[in-house]
Amino acid sequence: MAITFKEVTYTYSPGTPFEFQALKNISTKIEDNSVTAVIGHTGSGKSTFLQHLNALLKPTGGTVMIGNTTITSETSNKNLKPLRKKVGIVFQFPENQLFAETVEKDIAFGPENFGSTAEEASKIAKEMITLVGLPESVLSRSPFELSGGQMRRVAIAGVLAMHPEVLVLDEPTAGLDPGGRREIMQLFGDLQKKQKFTIVLVTHQMEDVANYADHVIVMEHGKIVKEGSPRAVFANVEWLHEKQLDVPASTEFAFEMQKRGFQFTRLPLTESELADDIADFFKKRGQTHE
Amino acid sequence: MNKILFGRYIPLDSFVHRMDPRSKLILSFLYVIVIFFANNWWIYLLMAVVAFVSILASKINFKLFVDGVMPLLWIIAFTMVIQILFGTGGQTYWHWGIFSITSVGILNAAYIFVRFTLIILISTLLTLSTSPIQISDALESLLMPLRKIHFPVYEVALMLSIALRFVPSLMDETETIMNAQRARGVDFGTGNIIQRLKKIIPILIPLFVSAFNRAEDLATAMEARGYRGGAGRTKYRLLKWETRDTLATLVYSLMAIGVFALRLL
Numbered sequence: 001m002a003i004t005f006k007e008v009t010y011t012y013s014p015g016t017p018f019e020f021q022a023l024k025n026i027s028t029k030i031e032d033n034s035v036t037a038v039i040g041h042t043g044s045g046k047s048t049f050l051q052h053l054n055a056l057l058k059p060t061g062g063t064v065m066i067g068n069t070t071i072t073s074e075t076s077n078k079n080l081k082p083l084r085k086k087v088g089i090v091f092q093f094p095e096n097q098l099f100a101e102t103v104e105k106d107i108a109f110g111p112e113n114f115g116s117t118a119e120e121a122s123k124i125a126k127e128m129i130t131l132v133g134l135p136e137s138v139l140s141r142s143p144f145e146l147s148g149g150q151m152r153r154v155a156i157a158g159v160l161a162m163h164p165e166v167l168v169l170d171e172p173t174a175g176l177d178p179g180g181r182r183e184i185m186q187l188f189g190d191l192q193k194k195q196k197f198t199i200v201l202v203t204h205q206m207e208d209v210a211n212y213a214d215h216v217i218v219m220e221h222g223k224i225v226k227e228g229s230p231r232a233v234f235a236n237v238e239w240l241h242e243k244q245l246d247v248p249a250s251t252e253f254a255f256e257m258q259k260r261g262f263q264f265t266r267l268p269l270t271e272s273e274l275a276d277d278i279a280d281f282f283k284k285r286g287q288t289h290e
Numbered sequence: 291m292n293k294i295l296f297g298r299y300i301p302l303d304s305f306v307h308r309m310d311p312r313s314k315l316i317l318s319f320l321y322v323i324v325i326f327f328a329n330n331w332w333i334y335l336l337m338a339v340v341a342f343v344s345i346l347a348s349k350i351n352f353k354l355f356v357d358g359v360m361p362l363l364w365i366i367a368f369t370m371v372i373q374i375l376f377g378t379g380g381q382t383y384w385h386w387g388i389f390s391i392t393s394v395g396i397l398n399a400a401y402i403f404v405r406f407t408l409i410i411l412i413s414t415l416l417t418l419s420t421s422p423i424q425i426s427d428a429l430e431s432l433l434m435p436l437r438k439i440h441f442p443v444y445e446v447a448l449m450l451s452i453a454l455r456f457v458p459s460l461m462d463e464t465e466t467i468m469n470a471q472r473a474r475g476v477d478f479g480t481g482n483i484i485q486r487l488k489k490i491i492p493i494l495i496p497l498f499v500s501a502f503n504r505a506e507d508l509a510t511a512m513e514a515r516g517y518r519g520g521a522g523r524t525k526y527r528l529l530k531w532e533t534r535d536t537l538a539t540l541v542y543s544l545m546a547i548g549v550f551a552l553r554l555l
Contacts, residue, residue, distance in 0.1 A: 017300055017351070056469050081477055089473040096463075097470035099495035109492070113475030144499065158474065 001086060001165040001198060003030040003053060007062035010048055014060065022048040024222040025062070030166075030215075035192060035199045037209040037230070039245060040219035046170075046202050047092075049219065053168050053200060054087035055080050067165075085114045088164030092171050094155035095148065103129070103146075103154050104139040110162040121161075128157035132187060149180045156184070160191075166198040167191075173205065181205070185212065210234065210248040210269035218245070235267055250274040299421040305534060306348035306419045311428035313535035317542045318416045322409055324546050333552045334404050340545045341411050348419045358414040359407060366406045373399040422454035424527075431529055444519045452508070460501065467496050 010023040022045045030036050030053075038046050051057040052064050055071050064071040069083055088110075091097065100106035107128050108121035116124065129139055132153040138146065143154055156172070169188065173181040185205075189212050192199055203209060209216060209230055216233040218226040220243060226233055234240070234247050237255045241247075247255070251267050254274055258264055262281070268274040301307075306314070321337070328334055345355060376388070377395025384391040417425075430447030437443050468478065471492045478489055 016354075051469065054473060056472060077479060081475060084473055084475055087473075089470070091466065091470045091473070094470065096500055097467055097474075097492075097496055099492045110474040162474065 001067040002032045002065075003067075003087075003166065003198075004065040005029070005052070005062070006065070008052065008059040008064060009061040010052070010057060011060045022222050023052075023059075026222075026224055027062075028217060028224055028227060030198060030200060033196050033198055034214045035201065035212050036215045036217060037213035038200065038202045038217045038219060039204070039206070039209065041244065044219040045222040046219055048222075050089065050168055050170055050200070050202060053166065054084050054089060056089075081114070085162055086164055087166040087168060088159040088162050089168040090156055090159050090170065090172055092174060094159070094172075095143075095151035098143040098151060098155055098158075101142060102140055103143050106143055106154060107139075107158045107161050110158055114162060124161045125157075128161045129154075131160065131191075132157045133183065149176060152176065152180075152184070156187075164197070166200065168200045170202045171204065172201070173203070173208070188212070204246070206234075206246045206248045206251075207270075210251070218243070230269055231266065234269060237267070298418065300350050300354070300418045301421075302349050302419075304347060304349040304419070306344065306415065308532075308534060309538060310529055310531050310535045311420050311424040312431055312529055313531065313538060314416055314420055315425065315428045315432065317538060318412055320542055320546065321412050324549050325405055325408060327549055327553060328401070328405065329553055330555055332555065333549050334401070334408075336545060336548050336552065337408055338404070340541065341408050341415075345411065345415055348415055350415075350418050354418065355411055355414050358418075359410050362406070362410055366403060369402055369406070370399040373402055422457075423451055426451040426454060427525075427527060427529060444523070448519060456501075456504070459504075460497065463500060464493060464497060467493050 005026050005028050008023055008026040009021065012018070012020045012022055024045075026045075026049065038049060040046050048057065052059060052071075053066070055064070055066065055075070058071055058073055058075055060073055062072075066083055067086065098106050100109060104122055104125045107125040108116075108118070111121040111124050112118065125139060126136060129136055134150060134153055134157075138150070138154070143151055146154065152172075159167070167188070172188070173184050176184065185208050188199060188201075191197070192212075199212075201208070201213065213230050216227060216230050217224055218233060218240075225243070226239075234251050237247050237251065246252075248269055250271050250273065251269055254262075254264055254267050254277070258267075264277055268277050321340075325337055328337065345352065374391055374395050376390075377392055377398050378390060379395070380393035380397070382390055382392050420428075426447050429450065430443060433441070433443045433446070471489075472478065476489055476492060478486070481489070
C-alpha cells in the first residue's frame with residue numbers, strides 16, 4: 001500500500017499562544033513494498049509526520065492518500081478503524097503501552113479490537129511470540145515481569161499481530177544494547193522480504209538506514225530538505241555534517257580516507273562495500289606494479 | 291485535552307506577571323472571600339471593574355479567560371436552576387409542590403452567575419499569570435508560620451511542586467498511550483458508558499506503571515544529588531515584595547472597603 005502526501009501542513013493548537021507549525025508543505029510518496037527511512041533531529045517534525053500515516057493526526061492543510069483513502073482536515077474521525085488495521089505503528093518505547101495481565105492477552109488485544117474471535121487472537125499471539133524470537137512459555141506470564149528487551153519484543157508482536165500492510169517504526173531500537181538492536185532490525189528486514197510489506201522507519205542509526213532502506217527522507221524544521229536513495233543522500237557527507245546528522249561509520253571512514261588521497265568511485269555505505277573497495281584498490285595497484 | 295486551562299501558565303511580561311506570587315495568592319483569596327459579602331448590583335459592578343482592570347494589567351488575551359469559563363458553564367447553570375426552583379421570597383410567579391419560581395430566587399440566580407464568573411476569572415488570572423512553581427513557592431512561604439505546630443511545610447510544598455511539575459508530563463504521556471492504543475484499534479469515541487469505561491483500562495494501567503517508575507527514578511536522582519529537605523535549604527528563586535505589590539494590595543483593600551460601604555446601601 002502506497003501513501004502519498006500532497007502539500008501537507010500541520011499546526012498544533014491553532015489560534016492559541018501555543019500555536020506551532022510542525023509540518024510545512026510536505027509532499028512525498030511512500031512506495032508500496034519499500035523501506036523508507038526518515039531521519040532528522042528531535043523536533044524536526046518526524047513524529048508528527050508519522051502520526052499522519054494512519055490518520056492519528058489529520059493534516060491542517062493539504063491531503064494524505066493512504067491506499068485509496070483520502071484524509072484531509074475535514075475527514076470525520078469515524079470509519080478510520082479499517083485504516084488503523086492496515087497501518088500499524090510501533091511507537092517510541094512501545095513497552096510503555098503494555099497493560100494486560102498476560103503477554104498473550106496483550107498481543108491478542110489488537111486482533112480482538114479488529115474483530116478476531118478470542119480463539120483466533122490467541123492463535124495469532126502464539127505465532128507472533130515465536131516470530132519476535134521469544135519462547136511460547138512467555139505467553140502466560142505478566143508483561144511486567146519481563147526484561148526491557150523482552151517487553152519491547154512483546155509490544156512489537158502486539159502491533160505485528162494486526163497483520164498490517166504498512167509498518168511504521170518510530171526508533172524501534174532506542175535504548176537497546178547493540179546485540180538487541182541488530183536482532184530487532186534483522187527481524188524487520190526478514191519480515192519485509194518474506195511478507196512484502198511497506199516499512200517506514202524513523203531512526204538515528206545510519207547503519208540501519210544503509211542496510212535496510214530503499215528511500216531516505218531528511219527532515220528539518222518541519223520540511224523535507226532532501227530525499228532519495230541512501231546512496232544519493234549519504235554521498236554528500238559535508239552537507240549532512242552541516243545539518244549535524246551522521247553518516248554510516250563506513251561512509252565516514254571512506255570520507256576521511258578520501259581526504260587523504262584515496263580514490264573511491266562512489267562512497268561505500270556498508271562495511272562489506274568498504275572492504276571490497278579497499279581490496280579492489282590494492283588489487284589494481286598490484287597489477288600496475290607488475 | 292488542549293482545552294484544559296488549569297496550570298497553564300502564559301509567560302508574558304506585565305504588571306501582574308511581575309507581582310510577587312504571594313501577593314497574587316493573597317489578593318485572589320481576598321477577592322473570593324469579599325465577593326461572598328456582595329448583596330447588590332453596585333458591589334458586583336465594582337468587583338467586576340476590579341477584575342477587568344486586573345485582567346487588562348496582565349496583557350493576557352481575554353479570549354483565553356472565556357475559554358476558561360466555558361467548561362464550567364454547566365456547573366454554573368446547574369446551580370442557577372437549583373436556586374431558581376428552590377429560592378423563596380418576594381413575588382411568586384409559579385408554584386408546584388416544593389418547587390417555586392420567585393423574584394428573589396431569580397435575583398439570587400443572577401447573583402450566583404455573576405459571582406461564579408468573577409471567581410473563575412480571577413482564579414484563572416492567577417494560574418495564567420503565575421507559573422505553578424511560583425504558586426508552590428508562595429504557598430510554602432505563606433504556610434511557614436504553621437511550622438510552629440509541626441506542620442510539614444517543606445514536604446508539603448515539595449510534594450505540591452512535584453505534582454504540578456508532572457501534570458503536563460502525565461498529560462503528554464496519556465496522549466502517547468492513547469495514540470498507541472488507538473493504533474491498536476481502540477475507538478475511544480464510541481460505545482455505551484460501560485464499553486467506554488473498559489477502554490480506559492489500557493490507558494490507566496500503563497500510565498500508573500510509568501508514573502510509579504518515574505517517581506522512583508526521581509527519588510533516586512534527588513538522593514544521588516544529596517537532597518535533604520527542611521530547614522537550612524536555600525532557595526534559587528527568592529520572593530520579593532515590591533512597590534507594585536503594595537499598590538495592588540492597596541487597590542484590593544480599597545475595593546474591600548468599598549464593598550462593605552456599599553452593603554449599607
